[in-house]
Amino acid sequence: MVSETKKSKIDAIIRASRLIMRMNQANPASPKSEALYYKMLTSYYTCLLNAHDEGKFIAAHTVFFPSEILYAMDIVPMHTETTTWMMALFLGEQAEILSAGAELGLVPEICSPHRGLAGAFSLGALPRPDAMLWSNLICDNTAKSGELIMEINKCPGFYLDHPFQRSETEDKYFLGELEDMICFLEEKSGQKMDWDKLSKIVQRMDHQMELFREIGELRKTVPSPFPNRGFLQLLTTDYLCPGQPEAIEYLEALRDELAEMVRERKGAVSPERFRLMTLFVPPMYLMGFLEKIGQEYGVVSVVEPLFTRWAEGRLDPSQPLESVARKAAMIPERRSMYGPLGQEALQDLVDCAEQYKVDGAVYWAFMGCRHTCATVKLFKDLLNEVDVPVLTIDCDIVDPTINSEAEIREKMEQFFELLEDR
Amino acid sequence: MAIEVTQSNAVMLPTLERFRQINDAFPKTGEILEHKSKGGKVFGWLCTYVPEEILHAAGILPVRVTGYSQEMELEDGNAYLYINNCSFSRSCLQMGLRGEYEFLDGMVAGSTCDGARRLFDLWQYYIKTPFHHILTVPRKYTGKAHDLYYQQVTQFKEHLEEFLGRKIPDEQLINSIEVFNRSRALLKQLYELRKADAPPISGAETMEVLNASFRMPKETFNRWLKDLLEELSKSSITHKGRARLMVVGSVMNNPEFINSIEAQGGLVVTDELCTSTRYWSDPVVVEKGESPVKAISKRYLNNFPCARMVPSDERFNRILNLVKEFRVDGVISQIIRYCVPYAHDLPLLRDRLKEVGVPVLALDVEYGTSGSGQIQTRVQAFLEMIEARKR
Amino acid sequence: MIVAGIDIGSRAAKAVVMNNGAIVSSVTCDTGPESVKTSQMTIARALEGTGLALDDMEYVVATGYGRVLVPFANENISEISCHARGITWYFPEVRTILDMGGQDCKAINCDAEGRVNNFIMNDKCAGGTGRFLEMIADVLNIPLEKIGEAALRSKQAIPFNTICAVFAKSEAIAYLRKGVSKEDILAGLNEAIATRCLNLLKRVSIEKEFTITGGIAKNQGMVAQLREKVGLEPLLSEDPQIIGALGAALFAEDRCRGKAAAVPAKVQYGYSDGTGNYFITIDTGRCDGCGECVPACPSGIFEVAADDNGQLKARVKEDARKKLALLCPGYEVCLSKLGRNCHTVCPREAINHTW
Amino acid sequence: MRALGVDIGSLTTKAVILDGEGIIASSVIASGDESEQSAGNAIDEALKQAGLKKDDGVFIVSTGAGGKDISLSQQSKSLTSCLARGVHRLFPSARMSIDMGAESSTVIKISERGRLNDWVNQDKCAAGTGIFLQQMAKLMQMPLDEMAALSLQAKGRADITSTCAVFAESEVISHVHREPPTPKEDIVAGIYYSVVSRIISLCKRIGIERDVAVTGGVAMNGGLVKILEGELGFAVLVPERPQLVAALGAAVVAQESIEKGISG
């Protein structure tokens, strides 16, 4: 086992995000929310970095995990996929991490963030967790990630089983799973669940979801005020700090800024020529490029149905655990990526195209993600019916060696030409 | 250097030929057409977590949905499921899209893995089979998981009853359980024969039997299999190889693939596949006072697990037991590319087998492959490696 | 003891002739379209000037892609085993082998005796193989033998996005058109290939010492890239391309020494007459000459003697061979009368009867 | 003002000149190392045919792999858009077109107005492209047209399962030297079939819609087109000079620009 303090890369992430935060603060033109976002990141990772020194219990978990419960139990969460991305993004260490994953014997067909996170653990780049938590929300990769990591870290683990469909019995089963997980955590960490705290987190989470929806509404205006890279930040916020004061602070500031821009009829790009729907996630390492090409061609992503469309509904702080379960069902990703593909999710896609006045859609077909790619054709058929052309780009979301910027630029330019022609 | 066979078996084992004919004719087998012509319904099922007894008790002929028995350009499959879903699901979908499963009156799947559930999603949209059902299959073995799965099986039964417009009585279910258990017991007998030093049946031949078991009425299958066992007991044929091998992995039902291993002298004595051991290994046990549906749901969730289940050690332990029982010298893991559950388990499984000194050959294959030259080279090298170790 | 190993690869055919543990000659020829002809031509070239003929070979082992089509070979063994065996001749300490040939690339992990522990091969796509480099050499108009040196002169390797053998070629052409130097193009390709190889190696686990075999190991540019990517100094033999054939020759020697019988040899004694088949088979691959069967047989038909390789093996006595049915009542009869027979006493299950 | 379209492909460079009536001149030359120069030569050749001089007022639109970075043209347009325009000009009923050039295969969908609606191209692997066919022809030691003619006589079809051009090569070799050897025409049919199945796979990704046109150099390969038709189950439209379609489309774009009054 590698000693974590020697090799863990968390402090490097903190240094990087703190640097960006300072740069933002120093630049009067930069929106206040930017600095708040990096402040949120800094505090999340500082907490993680110091956890073991402060005698705290670290629970590593996969994506879409109800970390509200961890916060309420005063357990320090570590979002494994996001943290691995951060390393890749800020420190440019994809190659090393992915190759460590290969060394464990994980074949290239496995989703790269998951190959990467196993690799990161085996390198000792992530702090050693005291427990590993994982679930089948959202896919087979998340469902299978846990056991290898338990073995690498020699730590206990809990697998949270999400039922596939929704019905009374299935909801009950999930609630039971959450209860069992709390028992597991109480036993392993020696800490108790603080129900009042959970209730407060749920209340803030409810507010947070409202903020997401408000931001979504603001993006419907022409021109859209929200920059292309912003979408990743929204995701990270929910992944890392659900119902946390830092998240609320950032999102409120962001909402106010966007509202202000809408009032002033200012767009994120000007002039705004094409409004895009983004399907699945663009490669993380291309965020800067997308920002640039957006400015160049007047293209702005206005909606990401698979990632930013929260289902309707409210949470009830007086029923905190039920609310945590309910939130899981409202996660945008869950509606179209997990569970049987219902008419409702498909209709929503079409509605989005109309409500957001979308000119075209770009489907980032991430080759590691099987179930999203399986919908490429279906979504394309549906969107074509309402006259929205769809560009599909095969890519890898963290490994820049799969396709070059030039190649993607070429495809996108061609697509803009197509849009122009119409 | 192939496995040594003492005699050609065509004469000795006429029933094996009959099984082979069923497989060659699939999906247009006489048995399926006959059932249809008598006004019977035929349903397709996708995964070993679909309780076949329920269909059988309803008078339906259950047929396992499989893909093309060859490696090919899956034009339709690629278009609809994209190229990164396992070629098994793409191959099945392609057969479906090309109308080769048009005789199906229903399609039943379980939420087993991403590939299977997406295949089901698209089947629902693009291939309009009259009846569709997907069961939520929990990934755990806890009491709560059993309760949930029991509920799911009950709901499935109710959905089916509604579709058929009649009830499925418990007596029918009990009868079906008996038929299926008999089938399982007979298959177990067949596998017992393979424990011998020089078994009377090869791995590729066993696969023919298994394939036929998904594609014909169980009653007939049981009769035939009994005949085959009889013939085997009288036959003087023996098979001997350079090493005793076990094939593990997801789905695989092309006997040619096993044949290409056996052509190198590796005798396949047992396996751990969706299309074999995982299909037949555990019987349904109806405890006193228990409803047949409960007994069925219990068996299906507790059955020899797929890599989707947690903890994986349940599966690993079963594999280790088989390795011991069948005196396995080496394990060939064949994983269809883009099959995530099995690919994720491989590093751990390799470690477990290493502890007991059993080497693993990992092959990434496409569904339907019959074993290319490259695969044969690998198998040959693997056998040489096993022999070198024994020395 | 004169033996030969022949490796019919996808791009080149190699042969090694050995006499009592010393290499007599070795050759490398192009692989023609017909494996049979290629193999005959290759062995003929290898024997040229040695004063030896094909008939003098006691044992020939074939390996490589065309191994099953060598008419004069006594046995075929996969190239994976042969490379591992061959490299021990030079470097017994090698644990990790990267074999880079014409159409495939293999990473092998082996032990001190050249026994393979684990291996992995590329498939589906020939990008990054010897054939690929040949195409590039062709495009750049540099002789294959010179591409290694050329790459070493590069100052700034250019990044390649594709590993498809055919497309990399056109990408290379495009770079040429843009005026990028041939050296830099080669270095860029080598880097892309080395990355792929590293991934293969990682999947079998990299241990010291490390070697590269196969024709591409002659390409210094490639070797330099691999040295850097893998982070280990590869041990290189003087002709890495013949390692497979050398391994095959070493296996042939082993066979001659009877270390292991090539085909599990079975010796049959007996006859058939109007009343039935009377054969006793002794599996000499299994028999270790323990002699348990000799006293166990009430008719005393067995004896133990040294075989051609000087190993002790059981056999049926000369004078008993013609009258087996008279001497031996059948093993089941023995068992029921005496409670034991030659089958039950043999610890290695080497004896079989037909009656 | 005349409209000139130039398509700089990886293998050949094509130029087409249009006036109000129709095509007045065209040229096909081998692409050289320099896109600029290839384009220049093709343009000069076409102008010569038309009896025109550069300063006679031509508006040039370039397209193709090398079309973007040349200074000779007043405008550049992507290959897919030009193909759509070109095909629409020739076959207004075509809703889909398969373009098979040397190093890429592109399938496009065309709206009723002749605009590009959707496209997909063969990426990252040479299987199923013209250059693959050329390599195979070299291997079979016969010219492309002879090979095409031969395929029409095939009774069977050799199995060529490898998708990688290099591996397919060794499959072909093993067919040639099999005992008894697979008939040459069957091998050729097998090769064509492997290309066709890839192409159809591409088509299916965006959904096949009739009528279908086939363009690019490979469309001159009658044998392949026949197999393609067989697999599609209906006849396709093949222009008289399929190689020129993209250049024609570029010329159409040039004409539109002239009409809109944009000039260089």
Ligand SMILES: Nc1ncnc2c1ncn2[C@@H]1O[C@H](COP(=O)(O)OP(=O)(O)O)[C@@H](O)[C@H]1O
């Ligand atoms: N002198 C050389 N310099 C560089 N590369 C070489 C040289 N000789 C052979 N090669 C490379 O080695 C390859 C053949 O390797 P080899 O191991 O013989 O392959 P195979 O066994 O598959 O025929 C050729 O394709 C070529 O790329």
Ligand SMILES: Nc1ncnc2c1ncn2[C@@H]1O[C@H](COP(=O)(O)OP(=O)(O)O)[C@@H](O)[C@H]1O
């Ligand atoms: N006469 C012919 N018969 C059959 N195929 C041909 C013929 N001429 C060219 N081809 C095919 O067309 C391809 C070149 O197509 P082309 O459209 O000129 O390519 P690009 O535009 O990419 O340069 C060649 O690779 C070859 O396969």
Ligand code: SF4
């Ligand atoms: S990207 Fe797809 S495969 Fe990867 S974790 Fe997410 S849902 Fe799973």
Ligand code: SF4
């Ligand atoms: S092969 Fe793997 S991915 Fe495909 S259906 Fe089976 S378990 Fe799922």
Ligand code: SF4
């Ligand atoms: S069966 Fe009896 S008599 Fe025959 S060889 Fe064996 S011990 Fe001897």
